[in-house]
Ligand code: SF4
């Protein structure tokens with residue numbers, strides 16, 4: 064990891080110095096132990112802050128989109144001949160690059176507006192899982208030694224195998240190496256266990272209807288509608304989200320359980336062919352809602368029905384913008 | 399494309415625990431009066447068999 068950090072900083076510094084990028088989005092060490100947080104770097108000297116490790120959770124494609132769209136918005140007030148392009152550099156692992164591919168497919172920005180520094184990924188630590196493993200006590204200090212996490216909590220010291228603390232989506236990730244990059248840092252990461260990616264979903268599919276409904280309502284009852292999941296999701300980039308529209312009002316804003324379920328259903332359904340399973344929504348959710356149980360099902364269906372995996376290749380067309388003559392239609396009602 | 403969206407929607411609603419028969423999709427042209435009547439009859443029969451909806455209902 065030391066080496067990767069060093070190389071990353073060098074490349075980032077060079078890109079900024081040569082003005083190949085205007086701003087670089089990466090990760091820096093977080094203020095709490097065993098965390099990393101997104102950072103925005105414009106001064107080449109600050110590239111020293113960059114890190115790439117198992118604590119980098121959020122999908123940075125979100126910020127690439129935000130930065131470019133805000134910049135474009137600001138350029139609207141500038142005379143056409145004086146308009147400038149903003150080039151954003153980004154430290155991107157597999158799922159981040161998939162989100163960028165998705166943005167490019169959806170014509171959100173041009174390939175020339177983003178410089179992708181690809182990094183190999185062996186999974187990130189799920190903060191909620193870690194805190195359970197640490198016994199629920201506050202983590203005072205922590206470090207990663209080899210494949211063990213050394214955690215000092217208020218109650219004492221603990222050794223936790225890194226593997227046990229990794230996020231669920233990382234364990235079965237199919238794209239832990241970038242699918243698109245301008246430069247790569249570090250060697251290809253070894254594969255995770257993609258053959259098991261749908262095991263959990265298949266088990267859930269086989270439950271009786273009533274149990275599935277009970278699980279859905281139980282999970283959605285936890286939701287406090289903070290919209291952190293939406294804010295973190297790179298695929299949620301609408302200027303005005305349907306939940307905030309008032310004409311028409313798609314979903315009620317109160318604390319009615321049905322409204323919450325409908326909000327979730329609609330957001331989930333907007334992820335058809337668009338969720339890259341980065342787990343950013345899950346990791347920011349303050350209530351620990353099991354969003355992945357539903358998102359991964361959508362991913363599974365899209366693959367089974369349309370043979371598409373969101374953002375896996377720049378040549379693909381978004382699955383809901385095309386059709387094939389032989390698409391399944393056994394569900395069509397014919398009395 | 400509508401067909402694709404419905405294929406995904408129907409599967410998904412079924413997955414979260416809504417009876418699959420509540421989501422019904424078909425094609426009817428404006429000139430197919432008889433077919434329209436038949437479809438509606440079929441839909442009503444299916445929904446009757448399921449009884450009143452209790453899920454995702456907003457009580458005002
Ligand atoms: S829905 Fe969640 S897992 Fe899927 S792309 Fe958005 S943030 Fe990532």
Ligand code: SF4
Pocket residue numbers: 285286287288289290291292293344347348349350351352354
């Ligand atoms: S982050 Fe969690 S609690 Fe907040 S709106 Fe999303 S699911 Fe609900």
